[in-house]
Amino acid sequence: MNILINNGIILPMNASNEEQPYFKGYVGIEGERIAFVSSDPEKAKAFYLSHDNCLRMDASDKIVMPGLINTHTHVAMALLRGISDDVPLMEWLEQHIWPIEGKMGYQEVYDGARLGILEMLMGGTTTFVDMYPYEEAVAEAAESAGIRALVSPCPMDFRMEHFENDWRQVQKRFSDSRLVKMWMGPHAIYTLSGEHLQRSISLSKELGVGSHVHLAETQTEQNNCMAQHGMSPTEYLEKEGLFSTKTLAAHCVVMSDHDIEILARNGVSVAHNPQSNMKLASGIAPIKKMLDAGVNVSIGTDGASSNNDLDMWEEMRTASLLQKVSTLDPCAIPAYTALKMATVNGAKAIGREGELGVLAEGAFADILLVDIEKPHLYPHTNLISELVYSTHASDVDTVIVNGRIVVKERNCLSMNAQEVCATAQKHIDTLMSK
Amino acid sequence: MNILINNGIILPMNASNEEQPYFKGYVGIEGERIAFVSSDPEKAKAFYLSHDNCLRMDASDKIVMPGLINTHTHVAMALLRGISDDVPLMEWLEQHIWPIEGKMGYQEVYDGARLGILEMLMGGTTTFVDMYPYEEAVAEAAESAGIRALVSPCPMDFRMEHFENDWRQVQKRFSDSRLVKMWMGPHAIYTLSGEHLQRSISLSKELGVGSHVHLAETQTEQNNCMAQHGMSPTEYLEKEGLFSTKTLAAHCVVMSDHDIEILARNGVSVAHNPQSNMKLASGIAPIKKMLDAGVNVSIGTDGASSNNDLDMWEEMRTASLLQKVSTLDPCAIPAYTALKMATVNGAKAIGREGELGVLAEGAFADILLVDIEKPHLYPHTNLISELVYSTHASDVDTVIVNGRIVVKERNCLSMNAQEVCATAQKHIDTLMSK
Numbered sequence: 001m002n003i004l005i006n007n008g009i010i011l012p013m014n015a016s017n018e019e020q021p022y023f024k025g026y027v028g029i030e031g032e033r034i035a036f037v038s039s040d041p042e043k044a045k046a047f048y049l050s051h052d053n054c055l056r057m058d059a060s061d062k063i064v065m066p067g068l069i070n071t072h073t074h075v076a077m078a079l080l081r082g083i084s085d086d087v088p089l090m091e092w093l094e095q096h097i098w099p100i101e102g103k104m105g106y107q108e109v110y111d112g113a114r115l116g117i118l119e120m121l122m123g124g125t126t127t128f129v130d131m132y133p134y135e136e137a138v139a140e141a142a143e144s145a146g147i148r149a150l151v152s153p154c155p156m157d158f159r160m161e162h163f164e165n166d167w168r169q170v171q172k173r174f175s176d177s178r179l180v181k182m183w184m185g186p187h188a189i190y191t192l193s194g195e196h197l198q199r200s201i202s203l204s205k206e207l208g209v210g211s212h213v214h215l216a217e218t219q220t221e222q223n224n225c226m227a228q229h230g231m232s233p234t235e236y237l238e239k240e241g242l243f244s245t246k247t248l249a250a251h252c253v254v255m256s257d258h259d260i261e262i263l264a265r266n267g268v269s270v271a272h273n274p275q276s277n278m279k280l281a282s283g284i285a286p287i288k289k290m291l292d293a294g295v296n297v298s299i300g301t302d303g304a305s306s307n308n309d310l311d312m313w314e315e316m317r318t319a320s321l322l323q324k325v326s327t328l329d330p331c332a333i334p335a336y337t338a339l340k341m342a343t344v345n346g347a348k349a350i351g352r353e354g355e356l357g358v359l360a361e362g363a364f365a366d367i368l369l370v371d372i373e374k375p376h377l378y379p380h381t382n383l384i385s386e387l388v389y390s391t392h393a394s395d396v397d398t399v400i401v402n403g404r405i406v407v408k409e410r411n412c413l414s415m416n417a418q419e420v421c422a423t424a425q426k427h428i429d430t431l432m433s434k
Numbered sequence: 435m436n437i438l439i440n441n442g443i444i445l446p447m448n449a450s451n452e453e454q455p456y457f458k459g460y461v462g463i464e465g466e467r468i469a470f471v472s473s474d475p476e477k478a479k480a481f482y483l484s485h486d487n488c489l490r491m492d493a494s495d496k497i498v499m500p501g502l503i504n505t506h507t508h509v510a511m512a513l514l515r516g517i518s519d520d521v522p523l524m525e526w527l528e529q530h531i532w533p534i535e536g537k538m539g540y541q542e543v544y545d546g547a548r549l550g551i552l553e554m555l556m557g558g559t560t561t562f563v564d565m566y567p568y569e570e571a572v573a574e575a576a577e578s579a580g581i582r583a584l585v586s587p588c589p590m591d592f593r594m595e596h597f598e599n600d601w602r603q604v605q606k607r608f609s610d611s612r613l614v615k616m617w618m619g620p621h622a623i624y625t626l627s628g629e630h631l632q633r634s635i636s637l638s639k640e641l642g643v644g645s646h647v648h649l650a651e652t653q654t655e656q657n658n659c660m661a662q663h664g665m666s667p668t669e670y671l672e673k674e675g676l677f678s679t680k681t682l683a684a685h686c687v688v689m690s691d692h693d694i695e696i697l698a699r700n701g702v703s704v705a706h707n708p709q710s711n712m713k714l715a716s717g718i719a720p721i722k723k724m725l726d727a728g729v730n731v732s733i734g735t736d737g738a739s740s741n742n743d744l745d746m747w748e749e750m751r752t753a754s755l756l757q758k759v760s761t762l763d764p765c766a767i768p769a770y771t772a773l774k775m776a777t778v779n780g781a782k783a784i785g786r787e788g789e790l791g792v793l794a795e796g797a798f799a800d801i802l803l804v805d806i807e808k809p810h811l812y813p814h815t816n817l818i819s820e821l822v823y824s825t826h827a828s829d830v831d832t833v834i835v836n837g838r839i840v841v842k843e844r845n846c847l848s849m850n851a852q853e854v855c856a857t858a859q860k861h862i863d864t865l866m867s868k
Contacts, residue, residue: 078812079813081812081813081815081820081824082813082814082815082816082819082820082823082824083815083816085768085769085816085819085823086764086765086768086769087764087765088764088765089764092764115809115812115813118809119809119810122809122810123810275755277759278755278756278758278759279754279755279758279764279823280758280764281758281759281761281762281763281764281766282759283759283762284759304824307823308819308820308823308824309810309823309824310810311810311826314748318752318755320713321709321712321713321752322712322759324712324713324714324715325711325712325715325716325717325718325756327715328715328717329715330520330521330522330523330526330713330714330715331520331521331522332715334519334520335519335520373852373855375549375552375553375556375851375854375855376553376556376557376743376744376745376827378512378515378549378855378858378859379513379515379516379549379855379858379859379861379862379863380516380859381515381516381517381862381866382516382517382519385516385519385742386515386516386742389516389519389713389741389742389743390515390516390738390742390743392745392826392827392828393810393826394826394828417809418807420809421807421809421812421813424812424813425812425813425814427813428813428815429813432815
């Protein structure tokens, strides 16, 4: 299908660090890609007339912008939202999360992922990066819901066999997918022996895919790594050669200047998860320092059980506010930088620079229409500030992924919301009564 | 009018620190007060049958809870949302905020307040505490919109005359109001000479009203006070006798243990403004310490130009998450405590304990219906966690203030939203082009 987005406020975004202007204009979509972005009504008219079967979508009073890219989540954990909060990390994992996760199979992961994907689509996330057992189920849920996913089956010491099976299944079913891609997901240094880490690295190289890893999330991880290897987790992973694969590292909370220099030198991208790091009391990642050092920093929500939502707007806002207060610098992470982290930098983090995270000719048509006719967004003086500091997920009116309209006027067209919610409820009730 | 709220999930809240259970039940409203709260359908039926002109409001799948109390804002600053962000504090004030504020008169404050009030009502705030020039305009806006307001005309050195005029005007027009009450608003130690502070204190005592003050917001305030008076702002205000009036102190970021002890000993309540403190890079208020010391801590949004919204749900969430990460304790400010800060503690802060912030027989009927049939709120396992960690302002379905339905199914009945937004836009366009 072809779509003409008509008369919107276009915020194209691009790789430059300079704030790009928004303007009244038009976006043409041809199949799965953007055909043009322009302020010229004649160009829009010509596009409309020259394309059969072209839907004209009115975008007056709406911001037209790239879809948001959530670079670190465990989407199926939406199923576990609220089952445990406000307790110490190990109690949270050992007494609440792991026992329930141990009972989750393919179907629970699939339906949990559907719930998380529904929430993400309704809030304007068009791509997510995932790591969890049964990534085949996550890939299946993403494909059927029409959201873009980078799934990373995760090697962990106690489930290497399961991991390889998961990998083969996803590869078999989704190698031709337009939406699902695969990376390796070496879980973390504390769940993966040197031998298994090497296996993950060599598989990444053999298959030509990147690595998605948890890194330096807590002081405990840092302390244990120092005790075991005499170096920081970042130093250890560099020594082991992980960064010779394209790497996306989630969290990066406990980081020395040397660690940051290592990330910058190796072109490692970071997925910053401020709300999860706050809720689990892990600490505050030195994001401003990383950006200043030239590290590509993107934004993730982490799983919904440590957040407790998958809302990239709040995450952008928190990323900005938390750096300001932790560096005592009100200029840290200005609004445009936060917006770039959630779009352009996210695309770069997963090797899709120029293809995703921007509105540009030739890029994939992952596009949001944000309704700014809301009291909490008035008056309109600076739309970038508005998007980052005041916009809510519920202000997203329409969502297009890969040229397909998946949310229209706040209704999800690709999923039955009521059924997705009810199914999730049934699963968690059963899991908790077992 | 009488209202029977039927078949909801009732979250009554009360002054206890123990988490109170929610239950399926009913709330009866007689005029402006709550007549009963019960799980007994027979009681509901009897209430309905014994009251003429009784509206039955279906609350299935909705949480029925007390309205939120925003204990520190400058509501008319909604007009200035987004005009300046991401700049140092003094540049923000001197080059952006003050020049525009200097051009604002009664009408601009009135229409700015209407915009902020609209946003607050739509998001479930039923009471706010304000401080600004032209509090008469704020009071008028609150009264006509049907929201409860505690306005505090503010003595400042350069406008004592204006303050006294403002005070008399509000008193004259709103002394019989069911919604508007008045306090003294001694602005801050750095805008008020000792003499004028004394005048504010004696007026408070003479009129039998409390004091709403900015306190210890920044390190600069602390340093200057140490240089000038050889003591902290809190020590200085205690010495000057302010705390002999019922006091609500906003911010309280830079606080020693001794300062906290002073607040506790004098029964001073705190309005915590986490997002504003983050955005302006003021610092992190030691809220957990204050609560542990027995200080009554409530929550405020501050003005929309340093936040940039008036969303108490985000503020609750941020209050909890920010304490967890700053104390490195995931148990700090659990969900129920945050909820209590935004309701019960808010009521106590303004001397309305038991009357506001709770659902209880005899309390004023300030009530929210929160729609939990949303993907981001599924599955339902712990509704307290859901309210604090996942609920958005846009999940508020219905709002009752003083027994009057002001928001119904996400429509504001007491204001014309479109007109309020358009008027605000016109003002800011004019102010910025002057």
